[in-house]
Amino acid sequence: MTDTNTPALQLQGIVKTFPGVRALDGVDFDVRPGEVHALLGENGAGKSTLMKVLAGMYQPNEGRILIGGQPVQISNPIEAKAQGVVLIHQELSLVPEMSAAENIYLGELPRKGMGRVNWKELYARSNAILERLKCRFRAEVTVANLSIANQQMVEIARALTVDARVVVFDEPTASLTDAEKVVLFDIINDLKSQGVGIVYISHRMDEIFTLSDRITVLRDGQYRGTLTTAETDEDAVTRLMIGRSLDLSRNEAAPDFGKTMLEVRNLSCAPLFEDVSFTVREGEVVGFYGLVGAGRTEIAETLFGLRTPDSGQVFIDGQEVTIASAQDAIGLGISLVPENRKEQGLVLQMNCRDNMTLPQVHNLRAGPFLSNGAELAIFDKYRDKLEIKTPSWKQTAGVLSGGNQQKIVIGKWLSMQPRVLIVDEPTRGIDVGSKSEIHQLLRDLASQGYAVIVISSEMPEVLRVSDRIVAMYHGRVMREFEIDDVTEDSLVQAISGIKASEPA
């Protein structure tokens, strides 16, 4: 039995700088065997960077790492893994063309004579891990064919190939459904009972409070303190994290809906979604709630001209329209904040400002040339509005923290001043402070007369921002709720495909 008071791992006085950024400024952190230690902080606070230092992906400028009381030098992820330290990334880092099994054992495939891969062994071992994770796919499948959630599971499976001493989960639930979360939490508790130290990074307070034993808060790269979960509450943690309390009340200004801005009639794109009809009025926020895979994203992409529907009609401001391309959609005043910021939202090696102005770059001109002033004006406005943390507009979007990347994408589409704004999982990976600001922003936009569609898999989010909720299951609209008559139970029923007894 390990003594639970000597930390399995300690970080002392870690400093890590990037050009123009002091990402970590003397941070102390430790994990004890058999505990879940939550790491909290705003977007860009340095959580991922700290964990990358731990996993050998970055070398700290100052400070030291101790494993089992011994100072160690970890110069790459493979060494870290050999020491029993495994990091499950915030962003998926799988090789899409390879099988799940090859990804799980990437870099350490089981071998037989002459360096040949022992496929039987590889699949057997991988399948055993996937079974432990209660995954319903086989290790032989190609990763590209898996849903994002299942890809996340492969990422987690990677951590279980060694006898881990410390496992770090960096926002593992951002793209998981509730059912998958339950499985994940089981696994975490399982590891915990085997004496593994867990570091858990998340922006979801409910998860932190159900899972963790201790909470450490970072702010602007500085260590703010460590709390025992049982002795604290959300408000105290939030204040430590953002320096103030959150106002979680719903904006109760009497909704004032205008004319119907968007109407969708019998839209079908089999087998993704079928016979979908709904309307969105000016000044209204309509929430689309459902499980991952319910067809909500596909509807959004169709309205944005990226998919061709089989049948159905779309009306904007009373006029029937055909939307054959994203340019058409933009021309009609539709904006879409896509689900996946890295693949669909950003050109990672382009700078922050250029990313933000991309959809309207041809209009930001002085004569034939780009107008630096006009571009910067847009960037500055939304940087301030969304509190995007970046040393300058010239920073490459790819090196921003996950949450700040998301804010760039949101800024990009808000700056288009759309008539219909569609946001798909807008607060994925966004810290609690900014999250409530984004919710507020969506409400404000609606009250300025925008028609807003919010697609979300988070019930509290849908309940907080929507005036009306469309519940979807397997590509069909199950029910529509006015916000005043919705209950959590009826919502859960509707998205699980249980037909509620229709009110007369």
Place this chain on the structure above:
Amino acid sequence: MLIDRLKAGGPAIAKQGILVAFILFMIVFSVMSDRFMTTGNVMSVFRQATIIGVIALGVTIVVIGGNLDLSVGSMLSFATVLVVDLHDKIGPELAIPVMVLATLCLGAINGFLIGILRLNSLIVTLGMLSVIQGLVLIYSGGQNVDIANQTDTWFRFFGRGAIFGVATPIIIFLGLALVFHVIMTRMPFGRRVIAVGGNPTASVFSGVPRSRVVFMTYLISALCVAVAAMILGSRVMGSQNNVGQGYELQVLAAVILGGTSLLGGSGSILRTVLGVLMLAFIQNGLILMGQPYYTQWLVTWAVIIIAVWLDVAAKRGRLFSPIA
């Protein structure tokens, strides 16, 4: 380590690695050969580099857009043979527009297959390399062509003329470089090319007309070939039907040497100019030192590979990949 020192000296120096290498080469060659640094030699190297240079400008834009163009070599043969052959038949004032249009058509075929049908650019342009060479042979019947009256035609201006004492090809090359530089850095089209090359999916999600942008990059590339053909045809006043053979690799070498990423999404016109000059001066220096052409190629590609390695190393902060 070298890299650490490069980094300590500021990212500026690491980024300018190719400039440093260029200056080093110039110094070495000036010491080794007293003819190297003469005005005559420098100007003549510069003038000869303009053909590869002009084409490399267009190919840089294609590559930034995330594609390759290997058809430029045989496209150059095509355009040069055409303009030279038509010169005597219909006169230069008609020959030039006909040649430009025909070359643009070839570019449009590339652009259609790659931009609109989304076929792989390596395969398409490799195929076009052979197809166009075939077209040239059919057109010329295997004969080389030349211009009968080489002294009295105003067509000589492009390859042999000069403006204020500076050779026309050099002016065309630098002028075009400047225009392209402005397009890529100061105009919406350039921004869109960079976005499409960097992340095609995100570009489409941002309303960038991806197909049209890629199509345009191939038209630009073809236009550059047409301009290069005017310089070449006018300088030689004749053309073999395979004059452009091998140019695609020279051009690609210059583009890579200029630091444009073959993955797309980043690169610079001005640095391509540097790459072109560096390539030309290395080859010239080796010739002056009496080295045969295969040594030139060996040295050229050794330089390119080292340049690429240092570039990658500077990005990841160490010389060797951390993961086995």
